[in-house]
Amino acid sequence: MPIAIVTGAGSGIGRSAAIQIARRGTGVVLTYQGNRSGALDTVAAIEKDGGTAVALPLDLGRSETFPAFRDAVAAALRDVWQRDTFDHLVNNAGASRVALFEETTEDTFDDLMRVLLKGPYFLTQTLLPLLADGGAIVNVTSGAASTVTEPGYSVYGAMKGGLVVLTRYLAKELSGRGIRVNSLAPGPTRTRLGDNAFERHPEVIPELAARTALGRLGEPDDVGAVIAALLGTDLAWITAQDIDVSGGYGL
Numbered sequence: 001m002p003i004a005i006v007t008g009a010g011s012g013i014g015r016s017a018a019i020q021i022a023r024r025g026t027g028v029v030l031t032y033q034g035n036r037s038g039a040l041d042t043v044a045a046i047e048k049d050g051g052t053a054v055a056l057p058l059d060l061g062r063s064e065t066f067p068a069f070r071d072a073v074a075a076a077l078r079d080v081w082q083r084d085t086f087d088h089l090v091n092n093a094g095a096s097r098v099a100l101f102e103e104t105t106e107d108t109f110d111d112l113m114r115v116l117l118k119g120p121y122f123l124t125q126t127l128l129p130l131l132a133d134g135g136a137i138v139n140v141t142s143g144a145a146s147t148v149t150e151p152g153y154s155v156y157g158a159m160k161g162g163l164v165v166l167t168r169y170l171a172k173e174l175s176g177r178g179i180r181v182n183s184l185a186p187g188p189t190r191t192r193l194g195d196n197a198f199e200r201h202p203e204v205i206p207e208l209a210a211r212t213a214l215g216r217l218g219e220p221d222d223v224g225a226v227i228a229a230l231l232g233t234d235l236a237w238i239t240a241q242d243i244d245v246s247g248g249y250g251l
Contacts, residue, residue, distance in 0.1 A: 013227075017090055031093065087231075104155055140184060164183055187218055188246070
């Protein structure tokens with residue numbers, strides 16, 4: 001059985017991706033930070049469908065904890081699946097904070113940098129010895145790094161843009177091992193990001209839907225399905241790409 005690691009899978013896109021990946025016959029190690037109950041709900045949903053999953057804590061903003069996390073992954077692989085490697089990594093966990101450029105502090109910059117760019121960079125590096133040849137990595141970026149420029153997202157967009165660039169370099173450097181690396185850029189999607197922004201400000205949804213070619217806000221399953229597909233063999237000739245998954249936002 002192939003095994004995937006999905007970070008930030010207690011809700012939203014990560015939860016959807018974990019469930020849809022498991023439905024394709026893949027075991028899942030999913031991570032959470034503050035939302036343990038959500039992560040356990042994801043595990044329960046996977047198990048209800050007949051799949052296998054394990055939830056492990058991970059603070060993506062603290063790279064010094066990554067070696068201990070790698071050890072926990074190795075133990076789960078051995079105890080649950082009798083394996084010493086995994087096949088797929090989905091760098092999904094993230095954070096968001098809105099601040100106009102002239103109001104952005106170094107603390108805000110550093111906090112987002114640690115989670116959105118440094119975290120995926122060094123987590124992938126730390127886990128690389130456990131990643132099987134011929135595997136796949138998917139990095140979740142954002143339309144804020146490419147097609148959409150909204151005031152207040154300069155740090156967020158810059159860090160996600162860095163992740164797009166990192167995707168290409170990893171695709172090049174890991175190609176000798178047959179490892180594919182892609183990223184995907186969700187448009188506005190109904191998640192808990194931004195402290196449940198869509199629940200707190202539902203009045204913005206009609207405007208976002210009106211700016212989307214397909215006429216609605218994105219749902220986690222819209223993005224989770226693409227992540228699961230990118231890990232599968234049907235798309236095995238795709239690497240080094242950043243794929244827009246937005247329903248045509250901004251067209």
